[in-house]
Amino acid sequence: MAKRLTLYIFIGLALGLLVGWAINAAMADGTAATQERLATIAGHFSVVSTLFLRLIKMIIAPLVFATLVSGIIHMADTSALGRIGGRALAWFIGASFISLLLGLVLVNIFKPGVGLELDLPTATGSTSLATADFSIAKFVTHLVPTSMFDAMANNEILQIVVLSLFVGVGITSLGSGGQRLAGLVEEMVAVMLKITEYVMRVAPIAVFAAVAAAVIERGVGIVVTFGYFIGVFYLGLALLWVVLLSAAWILLRANPIVLLRNIREPILLAFSTASSEAAFPRTLEALDRGGVPRRISSFVLPLGYSFNLDGSMMYMAFAIMFIAQAYGVEMDLWQQFTVLLILMVTSKGVAGVPRASLVVVAATLSFVNLPEAGLLLILAIDHFLDMGRTATNVVGNAVACTAVARWEGVLGVEEEPEPAALALEIETTPVSKV
Template sequence: MMLPETAALPPHRHPWYAHLYVQVLIAIALGVAVGHLYPQAGAALKPLGDGFIKLVKMIIAPVIFLTIVTGIAGMRDLARVGRVAAKAFGYFLFFSTLALIVGLIVANVMRPGAGLNIDPATLDAGAVSGYAAKAHETSLVGFLLSVIPDTLVSALTDGNILQVLFVAILFGIALTLIGDRGARVVSVLEDISIAVFKLVSILMKAAPVGAFGAMAFTIATYGVGTLANLAGLVATFYLTSLLFVLVVLGLVGWLCGFSIFKLIAYLKAELLLVLGTSSSEAALPALIEKMERAGAPKSIVGLVVPAGYSFNLDGTNIYMTLAALFIAQATNIDLTLGQQLLLLGVAMLSSKGAAGVTGAGFVTLAATLSIVPTVPVAGMALILGVDRFMSECRSLTNFVGNAVATLVVARWEGMLDKEQLAAALAGKLPPVEDLPTGEVAP
């Protein structure tokens, strides 16, 4: 869809308090205050956060399905679809592996678990038994089979992102192969997508309420004081993730002609939403819309973003190797270079096996440790209390990583509108709510 001329739109400046990112930021601050000062009331606000995330998950499947189907069918070139998918997965594999290596190096240099001298026999294995059991259920073969839904329709009702992706790709290819009849269906789906994205913008108005409830519950339940016990690990993880985003992804962005700082500023509302809800899924529909507005074509956005949510988990991968070595150091277990490389290899596989699982970071860590018996799975009890705080950082890093991946793949394909990207990152595009009726984000 062509970008409306900005000059043709009447100037419309919203007051500062009307911007979503300001409202979410205020909601997060209030949530922290309520959770800390009134923990009982804060814990009772959990349904607000849960309810908002359920609202967003309700709309994720239709958004992904419509975006992918209309994008692939509109492309009318199956060879290009395959090429885009190959480039995206090549990118995912390289940077996911790099994130694992970065976590491994930082853990060896900073040694956040050294000196704790924990006796593995004293750890409460029961505290993490549920995660370990779920990890055993998510083998690589089981994961591959789970991508295939029971029925064509159940892919849209079960909420499994990969199943939606699988069905949407097949349906988009089918529409491409039937020619003009398929074009008529695509036209109808494009009209439906306008209504669906308008629904997304309506649901996003509840984001501050969801962020408030989720943050109040987190602080009330786990307490800010919990961070003090394992401050070294939490600080190391946040710093490592920040450096990965600013240095590694920043370099990638610079090579592709955009600034990582401007991209973060462009996505500030979505990042604050991820921070407040501790879920990157909460901002998935908005990320798809924002990437299209930034000049990436719908066909590429529809493939890269949903696939990246399962396969391009930079923050989760950093966490896995860093946390695994932290447990080893805390329990005075010295891992040889060979054992660490084995840990790295297993983590590469297990991170794909548990893709799409709720609490994937903790589950993938359990899967990795259960296969590498040198480090006790019971050691996960050491970080259980602060995992919620690290989950927010994982989600933020994963989110930024997928935004960068989308722009990079679009650039590789020569389909990135550089002028529109520059306008978006400079804040010169009209707000979505100011677009004429019937328009979707360009």
């Protein structure tokens, strides 16, 4: 089933490119009226992909909550939570630093913003992006939900993680009294995975619609205009993949070919829809096939969605330096290192913000006295860049989960059921009798 779905997604991607190019080529004449008609047609196609993403958003919160609570219950030793969380955060920080550093090195070597033959937006121009005032205090207070229903309704992944930690630890502390609740959580996991299977059956159609809409409205000409910048950026992503997979091979003894084969479907899904949420359920299942215990992946993967956005980190470094080069602003090593440190902090916990990478870049530009209007240069191609960085985020999180599982000594190990789980099975057996 997984192989067929991957094939169908690839076919949907190819057909989307073909149909989008055909419609754009047949209608585009450079006039504003035609561009509006193209945007309207693209909007019709986007209805399908929007519905698919809404279906994904519908299952993300209960899926994250159920799998994470289930993983905590089966962890038995709740002190392991701190150890696993610490190891995950250590990997996230290291991967984020490498992503930013590699992006800064490449953009300084290839200088994609130098000699750009485009009319630069005026420094006072507006991008219409709501730039949040990032601060440590706001980030910390935002971790705790004001209501469990509010966190679920808004798909606030970090808040759902915090809520799940309390619920999981609470159920575990009840001992035998929490066995029925534990059973309900297990059943909820099974139900959400079954719903995920149903939703994924329409993924190829959604991929077709999403890609077609992007190409219809923007055309392939914009890719040619910014070809050098896009090429350098994707070269950087490719090198980042090599670094991450090499680390998995050298440090973790994890076969990178097998890892890529296991996660090929969520990678393709993330690339074609430019949505990390769309890839979450399939990434979870792919990690199961890769030997990562569910109690590890269900805890580390949601954290990675806020703390381990490797592709997005590289994009932010590229975007800021590209804008600086386009406006002829020289940034010394200390200024670039300052940008790196700022991005390390401000990029955390914004996964639920629409166009989060652009918002973080816009907020960071003011720190280094660069015009926010510079973002207008890359807004037209942001969707094509978002496809690559989203797929890279999936790879980075899969490697992170594999790393933590290896450090815990449970990668590829069939774990014995915990005593609590055995007791649960014995306890609930009479209930199932008619």
